[in-house]
Amino acid sequence: xxxxxxxxxxxxxxxxxxxxxxxxxxxxxxxxxxxxxxxxxxxxxxxxxxxxxxxxxxxxxxxxxxxxxxxxxxxxxxxxxxxxxxxxxxxxxxxxxxxxxxxxxxxxxxxxxxxxxxxxxxxxxxxxxxxxxxxxxxxxxxxxxxxxxxxxxxxxxxxxxxxxxxxxxxxxxxxxxxxxxxxxxxxxxxxxxxxxxxxxxxxxxxxxxxxxxxxxxxxxxxxxxxxxxxxxxxxxxxxxxxxxxxxxxxxxxxxxxxxxxxxxxxxxxxxxxxxxxxxxxxxxxxxxxxxxxxxxxxxxxxxxxxxxxxxxxxxxxxxxxxxxxxxxxxxxxxxxxxxxxxxxxxxxxxxxxxxxxxxxxxxxxxxxxxxxxxxxxxxxxxxxxxxxxxxxxxxxxxxxxxxxxxxxxxxxxxxxxxxxxxxxxxxxxxxxxxxxxxx
Numbered sequence: 001x002x003x004x005x006x007x008x009x010x011x012x013x014x015x016x017x018x019x020x021x022x023x024x025x026x027x028x029x030x031x032x033x034x035x036x037x038x039x040x041x042x043x044x045x046x047x048x049x050x051x052x053x054x055x056x057x058x059x060x061x062x063x064x065x066x067x068x069x070x071x072x073x074x075x076x077x078x079x080x081x082x083x084x085x086x087x088x089x090x091x092x093x094x095x096x097x098x099x100x101x102x103x104x105x106x107x108x109x110x111x112x113x114x115x116x117x118x119x120x121x122x123x124x125x126x127x128x129x130x131x132x133x134x135x136x137x138x139x140x141x142x143x144x145x146x147x148x149x150x151x152x153x154x155x156x157x158x159x160x161x162x163x164x165x166x167x168x169x170x171x172x173x174x175x176x177x178x179x180x181x182x183x184x185x186x187x188x189x190x191x192x193x194x195x196x197x198x199x200x201x202x203x204x205x206x207x208x209x210x211x212x213x214x215x216x217x218x219x220x221x222x223x224x225x226x227x228x229x230x231x232x233x234x235x236x237x238x239x240x241x242x243x244x245x246x247x248x249x250x251x252x253x254x255x256x257x258x259x260x261x262x263x264x265x266x267x268x269x270x271x272x273x274x275x276x277x278x279x280x281x282x283x284x285x286x287x288x289x290x291x292x293x294x295x296x297x298x299x300x301x302x303x304x305x306x307x308x309x310x311x312x313x314x315x316x317x318x319x320x321x322x323x324x325x326x327x328x329x330x331x332x333x334x335x336x337x338x339x340x341x342x343x344x345x346x347x348x349x350x351x352x353x354x355x356x357x358x359x360x361x362x363x364x365x366x367x368x369x370x371x372x373x374x375x376x377x378x379x380x381x382x383x384x385x386x387x388x389x390x391x392x393x394x395x396x397x398x399x400x401x402x403x404x405x406x407x408x409x410x411x412x413x414x415x416x417x418x419x420x421x422x423x424x425x426x427x428x429x430x431x432x433x434x435x436x437x438x439x
C-alpha cells in the first residue's frame with residue numbers, strides 16, 4: 001500500500017466534487033476518482049439551446065472565492081470569449097458551455113483521476129497507529145487494482161436515473177430514461193409516435209426539442225405528467241433566497257418530521273419548469289396552430305401512466321387521471337421516461353459504517369459529515385445527498401462552493417475560506433423585538 005496519506009480522497013467527479021478539487025488545490029493534498037473517462041455532465045441532456053437554471057456566478061468557485069483562477073469568467077478570458085459573453089447579455093449560460101468549462105477545469109487539476117472505479121473503502125490503521133481510510137480503486141481499462149490512503153473522504157457520487165417499478169420491464173431500445181435522450185434521439189425520431197412521461201425541466205426540454213423538429217420527421221407527440229399542471233419553477237427574487245446558507249441553517253434545525261412535510265410542499269422551488277421553457281413551448285404550439293392547423297401534439301397533466309403493454313411494434317400506455325379517476329390509453333412506438341433521479345447508493349461503503357434513520361436515509365451533521373459507527377476523527381463528507389436534512393438547496397450549483405468551503409475548513413482545521421453568515425434580506429425563523437432604524 002502506498003505510504004502517502006492524502007488529506008482527503010474524493011469519490012465521484014461531478015460539479016460539486018470538481019469544485020472541491022478546484023478550491024482545495026492550493027490548500028490540501030487531495031485525490032479524486034471517477035469511473036468515467038472524462039468529465040461529462042449529463043451528456044444525454046445536452047440539448048441544443050438549453051441553459052443552466054442558475055446564473056453563471058454559480059460556477060465551481062466564484063460564490064466563495066471570486067478571484068479564483070478556476071472561475072467561469074477566467075475561463076472566458078482564457079478562451080477569448082469575454083466580449084462574446086459581454087454582448088450576449090445573459091445570466092444563464094448554455095448548458096453545453098458549462099460542461100466545456102468544467103472540462104477545462106478538470107483538465108488542469110492533476111488531482112482528478114478519470115477512468116478509475118472505487119470498489120471498496122474501509123477503515124485502516126497504519127503501522128504508525130494512524131487511523132485512515134483505505135480506498136481500493138480499479139482501472140476500468142486495465143482492470144488492475146490500486147490502494148490509496150486518506151484521512152477523510154468526500155463523497156460526490158451524484159444521482160442515478162429513477163424509473164417507476166411498474167415501468168422497468170419495458171426498458172430497452174424504444175423505452176428509455178431521459179438521461180439517454182441525446183444518445184437515442186435519432187432512432188426515436190424514426191418512430192411514428194412518441195410519448196414523453198414526466199413533470200420537470202427535463203421532460204419540458206425534450207418535448208420542446210421534439211416539437212420543434214416534428215415536421216422534419218412526421219411523428220405524433222404526447223406529453224403526460226402527474227403534476228397538477230405545466231407550472232413554472234419558483235424564480236422570484238425572495239423565493240431564490242431559499243437557496244442560501246441562511247435557509248439551509250434554518251431548515252437543518254427543524255425536527256425531521258417537519259423537514260419531510262416541508263419538502264413535500266416545496267416542489268416548485270426545485271422541480272418545476274423554467275418560465276422561459278414554458279414560454280418557448282407555448283410559442284412553438286402557437287406557431288404550429290396558425291391557419292387553423294391541428295398539429296399531432298397532445299399535452300395532458302394530472303395523469304399517471306400506470307402500465308406499459310407491448311403491442312406489435314408499439315407500446316400501449318394505460319393511465320389514470322389522478323383527479324377525475326378516469327382511465328385512458330395512449331399508443332406510441334417510443335416512450336421517453338423523464339421520471340427523475342434518485343440518490344446513488346455507495347456500494348463501496350460497508351453498511352456497518354454508516355448510521356441511517358428509520359427511512360434508511362443517511363444521518364448527516366450540519367457541516368455535511370456522515371454520521372458513522374467508528375470512533376475516530378476520520379470523516380466522510382457528502383455532496384448533494386442531504387436534501388432530507390439540509391433542504392432544497394442540496395442540489396443547487398450556487399450552494400456548492402459554500403458547502404465545499406465548509407468541508408475544506410474542517411479538513412484543514414482552519415478558516416481557509418471565510419463563510420458568511422448573513423446573505424439574505426429576509427428572516428426564515430423569528431427575531432425577538434427587531435431593532436428598526438431609519439436614516
